[in-house]
Amino acid sequence: MKKGWKYVGGMACWMASAINLSAIELNLPQAIRLANDSSIEAFRSQNLYLSKFWEYRNYRARRLPSLTLNMVPMQYNRDIVKRYVSDLDRDVYRTQQSLYSYGNLSVTQNLDWTGGTFYIDSEIGFFRNFGQITTNQFSTVPIRVGYSQSLVGYNPFKWERRIEPVKFELAQKELIYNMEGVAVSVVSYFFNLALAVADCEQAEKYEEVCQKLYEDGLEKVKQHALSKTELLTLELALIEAKNACITYENTRSKAAFALAAYLNLPQGEDVRIQVPEGIPVDFIFREKALYYMRENHPVYREQQQKIIEAQQNVDKTWKERFMEANIDLSVGFNQVADEIGSAYRRPMQQDMVSVGVKIPLVDWGIRKGNYKMAQNNLKVVKRCTAGGVGCGRRNYFNRE
Known part of the structure; x- marks a missing residue:
């Protein structure tokens, strides 16, 4: 019988050691670096940037x-x-x-x-x-x-020369912006897990207190110093504490799974975190914040690109409104x-x-309509950039 219990104890120790071996400990900087390297969102952002990079490289190659x-x-x-x-x-x-x-x-x-x-x-x-x-x-x-x-x-080459550098700069800004978004997301998952761990530890301490009070209550009932009704109240509190501990443990497991999934860790990997002792605080003035936003936010470059592309369309439809001609x-x-x-x-x-030479004799106003549409589109894009109504995007650059 003793050998059987020793065998069971050995298996329990082996399983516990296996669980510890499968666990991974992370602090906040390590989690951010791992997210930038391995997360699906980072992989998507990096490959979108590589696509824009090769598009810009092809533009440079066409100039040679x-x-x-x-x-x-x-x-x-x-x-x-x-x-x-x-x-x-x-x-x-x-x-x-x-x-x-x-x-x-x-x-x-x-x-x-x-x-x-x-x-x-x-x-x-x-x-x-x-x-x-x-x-x-x-x-x-x-x-x-x-x-x-x-x-x-x-001249399509002239417009390419204006548009392509702006598109590539936009791709660079979007990569930085998206990678910062990855950092923000992993910080959120990290501290969700930290809060869940703190809640779980607090629930375990409360369960220990309730257990101690219930045990003391049993002794007092034997000494006729506590009524059965009061003992049942202590027992109910203990049961609620155990249920709360189970609930918080499930919340902790879900938070750990969410962090591991975002970091693209192997399935079944247990994540344990090291919460930073202090968070550095830095102050930034409003004017400097607006300056950095205009310089670094990809939306600003996107609006520049849209304006140039709209101007290109206006130029093309205006010059091809009456005829198309080429020489060789x-x-x-x-x-x-x-x-x-x-x-x-x-x-x-x-x-x-x-x-x-190609001259449209009767086109029922198609070319004129294309030119008018290009003009209206340019007005809409400029109005959106200036913070007009109906742009479908809040304006971040001209608000005071």
């Missing part, structure tokens, strides 16, 4: 020259085409087979100050016709220099020969000028 290789390695056609035979003075259908290959190497550079694209390219093409006589032809453009842009005056100019050399070496000898000059 790009080298592109376009290829059609092989294109085989076998079809039936209609041909005119002069000897028979009629059209006949004949089977045609051909093989085509093409390659183009180009360097392009977007020009912010003009809104156009400058390019230099070189290309080669090969064509083989299968028939009674197989023929080969090589077509080359050793070099071609060109430039294309819109003629209506709208290029000059270079080209040659055709049966052999690839001959296709690069004595190339002939190649010139190209293309002007495209």
Whole structure:
């Protein structure tokens, strides 16, 4: 029998040690660092920032020259085409087979100050016709220099240059703001657990007092110094104290689970906290608080971005209200020969000028409506920034 009790006691000690091994102790700075590293909210904020970072990096890359290789390695056609035979003075259908290959190497550079694209390219093409006589032809453009842009005056590159830095700065501000929000949340979970632990300890002390009073009451009843009614009152108080202790323990377990879940700790991890002895207090004046808010709050940068984007839309719809026009100019050399070496000898000059115009004759006021909508949207955005009514957001920047 004694061996059985020893076995049970050993198992209880082992389970207690296992529970202690699975527990993790955290102070407030450690909890904040762990939340910034492991919480789902921090992971989401960091990946949103990385998405904006790569978007800004792509914008910077578009400002640099790009080298592109376009290829059609092989294109085989076998079809039936209609041909005119002069000897028979009629059209006949004949089977045609051909093989085509093409390659183009180009360097392009977007020009912010003009809104156009400058390019230099070189290309080669090969064509083989299968028939009674197989023929080969090589077509080359050793070099071609060109430039294309819109003629209506709208410059998308200029607006990108204004908008993209503001968007990236907004992404940086949002990351800092969101990470501070993570810190605020973990502080709330931390002190919720601290209050629950304090309540639980207080309930345990109260239960001990009630237990002691009840035991003393039993002794006094034996000595006829206390009535049974008073003893029942002490017993009721003890039962209520035990129930309160169970309730507070459940609250503590829920608070610990909420903190562990927010920190993304392994399931079943018991969290124990070390409450700081004192909280440092710092004072900040109203003017300095407003200054830091205007400098660091992401809403301010968001409003700047919305204003610039609305101005961009107004500029675009105004300049494209009457027509759309673009021009493409290029000059270079080209040659055709049966052999690839001959296709690069004595190339002939190649010139190209293309002007495209699209004029809406009857559009029932669609373009004019787009321009008016862009104007109204700009007014709304500016009014919201100035703290107007109906913005859907409280104004934080112009209140006194």
